[in-house]
Amino acid sequence: MAVWSSRIKESPSDIMKRVNNSLAIDIRLLPFDARLTLAWGEEISRLGILNEKELGAMKKALPLIVKKYSGHGELPDDEDVHSLIERELTEAAGNVGRKIHLGKSRNDQVVTGLMMFLKESVTSVKRSLLALGLALTESAEKNTSVVMPGYTHLRQAQPVRFSHYLLSFAAMVEEDIRRLDSYTENELSECPLGSGAFAGTTLKIDRDSLAKKLGFKNASLNSIKSVSDRAFVISLASILSIIAMHLSRYAEDLVIWSGCEFGFLELPASTTTGSSMMPQKKNPDSLELIRALTGRTNAALTGLLTISKGVPLTYAKDLQDDKRFIFDSIDAVYDGVRLFTEVIEGAKFRADKMTSSIETAALATDAADLLVSEGIPFRQAYEKVASNIEGIKELNITPESSVERRGAKGGTSRSSVKEQISYFRKVFDSMSS
Secondary structure, three states, X not given: OOOOOOOOOOOOOHHHHHHHOOHHHHHHHHHHHHHHHHHHHHHHHHOOOOOHHHHHHHHHHHHHHHHHOOOOOOOOOOOOHHHHHHHHHHHHHOHHHHHOOOOOOHHHHHHHHHHHHHHHHHHHHHHHHHHHHHHHHHXXXXXXXXXXXXXXXXXXXXXXXXXXXXXHHHHHHHHHHHHHHHHHHHHXXXXXXXOOOOOOXXXXXXHHHHHHHOOOOEEXXXXXXXXXXXXXXHHHXXXXXXXXXXXXXXXXXXXXXXXXXXXXEEOOHHHOEOOOOOOOOOEOHHHHHHHHHHHHHHHXXXXXXXXXXXXXXXXXXXXXXXXXXXXXXXXXXXXXXXXXXXXXXXXXXXXXXXXXXXXXXHHHHHHHHHHHHOOOOHHHHHHHHHOOHHHHHHHOXXXXXXXXXXXXXXXXXXXXXXXXXXXXXXXXXXXXX
16 A cells, blocks of 8 residues: 555556556665664654653664665555555554654655665776776786787777876776765765655654765755755766776777687687677677666766656656666676676786787888988978888887887886786775775
8 A cells, every 4th residue: 555545545557557667676775774764763762752662673674674674575466665664664663663653754754775785886896897997907017018000990090008008097997986975975964764755754853963874964945956856866877887897898808809810819818708609709798788887877967867857846756766767877887897807817918929919000100200310301201101101110229119119207117017917906995895
């Protein structure tokens, strides 16, 4: 029975239930909804609305409710997770369940529970990114001597240390982690609980104390904004899309480089699959699936923006679907980062293939620079080299000497790469502590 059934006597149709009921999705908020329900119960107990016996009964019942549905399994017919908790609490503790909703709404309840869930999810994604960052740094340290062709437009451009390439991803991972830290600090710091349906609550509760009890810095300032705005969900979806995009670009490179046409690496068998027809196949499905994750994260971002843009203030049921989108985006990125880490940790990189594949033309910039050192203006040197690429062979330029000439900070020389390795080790270690 819905919590609003005393107002609307006729039960929802089967199709209305199918579209309206969200328990199958928001059951993931159960432990957080239970925590905020307990915090609310303690606050209204302070006001004398619940007595000590009732508060004790609630403290006993809530963990049991969470445990009952922790594995999810077959779910009851409740409309949403909030209704489930109220019903179960009423069945277990009588009047406590009937009193607990006083002064609050599902509107402020769901936003609070969602923020708590997102905090924990961001922490999990951040941990997976740290593991990836460390894996990239360790692999870079093992491959500092390996020189490979660097590409622009998927054409050989200049030699580069393979470790420098790996560290470019480490640098993006660091930025992704900092985005998540900034997001948590700035967009998940204010607690909406106590905003009511949208106009605030009539109860004389201490919202700042309630906020701190639930892990927030302080209570939100405006009740309308608190229940109606989903910018905090959209912001996270945007960050997750960036992370997925980074994964996708490097996955694309490794898919190409692991093919026989390049042969730069062999993927770990645990991250490949075979063919149902062709016995020889060893397909890079892990990387292809990682590459495809951007479809899910971009769809989530677009979906969240779309459902939010036409919702009149303050609340409308459109916003219920925010969880469907953000949950899938979180799952996609978390799994994708962990899978990419397994690829990096288990891949066999073929230094000989990488270095031997460097074309003479990839040394053209170095040849032009050499002519400049002899007093020829750069554009003239450029034209001279461009008109005689084969002549580069006579200049005694090697891939190793090419990368070593790029010793400025951030470059691909050995000293610069070692400096980067040292930096990322310290950064990721400090972020892990």
